[in-house]
Structure formats: C-alpha cells, structure tokens
C-alpha cells in the first residue's frame with residue numbers, strides 16, 4: 390500500500406507562561422523559535438512553534454501558553470512523553486546543563502539495549518526525554534548557545550499511554566503506514582521509517598489514571614503527509630475504517646485533519662507544504678508576530694493583549 394503518512398509533523402502542548410516556555414525550549418534546549426503566531430481558535434493566546442533551523446516537519450514542538458492555567462494530569466488517553474534525540478556522547482553535557490538551569494530530571498536509564506535516556510520536565514511538568522543514541526544521523530541545530538556536537542537533532546519519538554495497545558497499534562499499522570519495530574514489557578514500538586525521529590511507543594497502561602488536560606500536557610500529535618492529495622487519501626482510509634476525521638482545516642503553515650484515535654488521544658494529519666516560510670524569510674523565522682490574514686485587521690488589539698516575550702540568549706550560552 391502507498392505510504393500516505395511519512396512520520397511525525399508536530400506536537401502541540403499547553404503551557405502556563407509564554408516567557409518561561411521560550412526560555413526553556415529555545416534557551417535551555419536550544420530549539421529555534423520558527424513561528425510566533427496566535428492560537429487561531431483563541432487569538433488572545435500565543436501559538437509558539439519551536440524546531441530546527443529550517444522548521445522541518447518532525448522537529449516541531451508547539452505550545453499554547455494560556456497565562457496561569459492550572460496543570461493537567463498525566464495519564465492514559467494522552468501522549469505522555471516527547472523524546473528528543475542527541476548523540477550518545479552528549480549525555481554528560483546535558484546532565485550538567487540541566488543542573489545548571491535547575492531543571493528537574495531523573496538519573497539516566499537504558500531502554501531497548503541501545504538507548505540511554507534522561508527523563509525531565511519543563512516548568513509546567515511536561516514529560517520530556519533526551520535520548521542519547523548512535524543511530525540518528527541528522528545534524529543538530531543550536532542558536533550558538535549549545536556546542537553543535539551536543540545539539541538536539543529533532544524528535545526521537547513519542548510515548549502514547551493508552552488503556553490497551555491493540556486498537557491504537559492496529560490504527561497505526563493498518564491506516565497510518567507504521568510498522569512494528571520492537572517491544573518490551575508494556576512498551577510497543579512502531580515507526581514509519583524505522584529510524585530515530587518517528588518512533589511511536591504505545592505504553593499499555595490499564596492501571597493509570599485517566600489523563601486531564603491542562604498546563605504540562607499534550608493537546609495533540611500531528612503526523613506528516615506529503616500534500617493535499619495524500620491527505621485526502623489518508624482521510625478516506627480513516628473514514629472507511631470507521632474513524633471520524635474532521636474536514637480539512639487551513640492552519641496557514643499546513644493543512645490539517647483531526648480525529649480521535651481509539652485510546653482517546655487527538656491525532657492530526659498535517660501537510661508538509663506550504664511550511665513556515667510562507668509568510669517570512671527563513672532567516673527571520675519566529676522574529677515577529679505573524680497573524681493569519683483574517684486576524685490582520687485586529688493586529689493592534691491582539692498585540693496589546695499578548696505578553697511581550699524575548700530571549701536573553703546570553704543567559705543560556707555554554
């Protein structure tokens with residue numbers, strides 16, 4: 390069957406403080422802000438996008454920072470951990486760096502024999518892993534605040550906590566072009582490419598509490614598709630299998646279809662084009678507030694409601 394899904398596209402989460410969010414993802418982790426825009430469904434809230442230098446799909450982590458919202462609860466029916474990839478030699482560097490910025494993290498652990506990882510949380514408690522591995526051949530990106538040999542290369546993969554793994558696994562393999570890669574205990578790994586970057590780990594979690602939305606939780610995960618045609622084909626496949634995808638929604642930088650997977654997690658299928666350079670030059674990505682055309686007439690009042698955010702890069706240089 391033709392591959393309609395090509396990997397991860399972006400992951401979107403809820404945060405409570407735009408400046409702290411910027412400081413952590415760009416400052417501490419060294420990701421580039423590739424777009425500063427608003428939540429198209431709630432224009433008084435930012436939508437901040439972080440990624441690699443080119444804003445490539447598969448590196449994009451996005452946030453809706455709703456000022457002061459309470460924390461959510463981790464649990465089943467949720468993407469609980471977002472994993473970023475770095476070289477195996479960078480682990481000591483990252484431990485020192487996390488300690489320097491007082492970022493809560495656990496001791497290194499091993500997974501699937503060839504992965505070393507550290508679990509940490511951002512200031513809202515969002516679950517993150519740095520996975521140190523030899524197989525990722527992508528180049529890392531940093532503003533210059535992190536030596537390039539230690540820089541994050543993009544996503545390593547994601548962890549979905551669900552009641553039972555079978556139905557979600559079946560969706561991934563039957564409708565979404567994933568293959569089984571490996572499994573251990575209650576962790577079942579799937580991937581489109583078999584390479585670091587698009588691993589989807591399903592964590593069978595029948596005893597976990599039900600997840601609750603709020604700061605520090607993931608809102609949805611988007612998978613990439615090549616273009617509008619493949620998106621419609623993917624949507625058709627989902628419909629035939631009994632899922633309930635939305636119509637195509639224009640998100641300015643990609644076109645989106647949303648649906649709920651059997652474990653309760655919101656999935657999106659997003660097109661690779663037009664991409665983040667549709668409304669600003671590559672060199673200027675993320676520097677100024679971008680609004681969709683229909684909000685442009687309200688720019689003044691939108692700008693007045695949004696908090697000013699700025700990265701003091703100096704503080705984050707190693």
Ligand code: ZN
Nearest residue numbers: 401609611657
């Ligand atoms: Zn999305």
